[in-house]
Amino acid sequence: MKEELQELFKAYPSNKHSLLRILQAVQRQMGYLPEEALREVASFVGVSPAEAYGVATFYNQFRFIPYGRHHVVACLGTACHAMGGQLILDAFERELDIKAGEITADHEWSLDRVGCIGCCTKAPVVVINDVIHAKMTPFKVEEVLAGLGLKRSKKDETRAGETQ
Ligand code: FES
Numbered sequence: 001m002k003e004e005l006q007e008l009f010k011a012y013p014s015n016k017h018s019l020l021r022i023l024q025a026v027q028r029q030m031g032y033l034p035e036e037a038l039r040e041v042a043s044f045v046g047v048s049p050a051e052a053y054g055v056a057t058f059y060n061q062f063r064f065i066p067y068g069r070h071h072v073v074a075c076l077g078t079a080c081h082a083m084g085g086q087l088i089l090d091a092f093e094r095e096l097d098i099k100a101g102e103i104t105a106d107h108e109w110s111l112d113r114v115g116c117i118g119c120c121t122k123a124p125v126v127v128i129n130d131v132i133h134a135k136m137t138p139f140k141v142e143e144v145l146a147g148l149g150l151k152r153s154k155k156d157e158t159r160a161g162e163t164q
Contacts, residue, residue, distance in 0.1 A: 004029070005040045012044075019045045023056055032063045068103050068110035070148055072096070073127040077116030080124040084137075088124050089113055091141040095150065109150070 042052035103110040122134035
């Protein structure tokens with residue numbers, strides 16, 4: 001990673017005014033800001049790692065975990081929220097067993113929440129791997145995830161076994 005970053009740094013002056021632009025470039029290249037990259041950037045521009053982290057967390061354009069193989073974005077803008085968006089996010093958190101902003105241990109799934117994504121008439125919506133899923137319901141969450149290959153959790157298998 002270090003060599004990759006050194007190559008990227010060549011396009012920028014080594015001072016603190018470059019910090020934001022370099023963080024953006026690193027995220028463009030790597031998809032997120034790994035801790036090691038943040039430390040390298042801080043060292044290059046001459047600020048502390050805490051200062052670099054502080055700048056990165058100030059802007060919500062930065063993410064600190066990688067994307068999963070499947071990336072789920074639940075909209076909680078006004079229209080989606082009014083149409084039950086929080087219930088949809090809750091259902092994804094429950095099914096994937098992660099919170100918004102997290103990734104599963106096997107890196108298969110990541111989950112985020114956003115404000116309006118511009119298709120309010122289809123609320124509540126989620127975007128999975130760049131595909132919009134309209135008029136979501138908690139029941140549809142299970143269907144969509146199953147369609148993408150999410151295996152049922154051990155807890156659910158046990159529960160299903162109890163009813164047989
Ligand atoms: S509020 Fe969700 S798409 Fe607009």
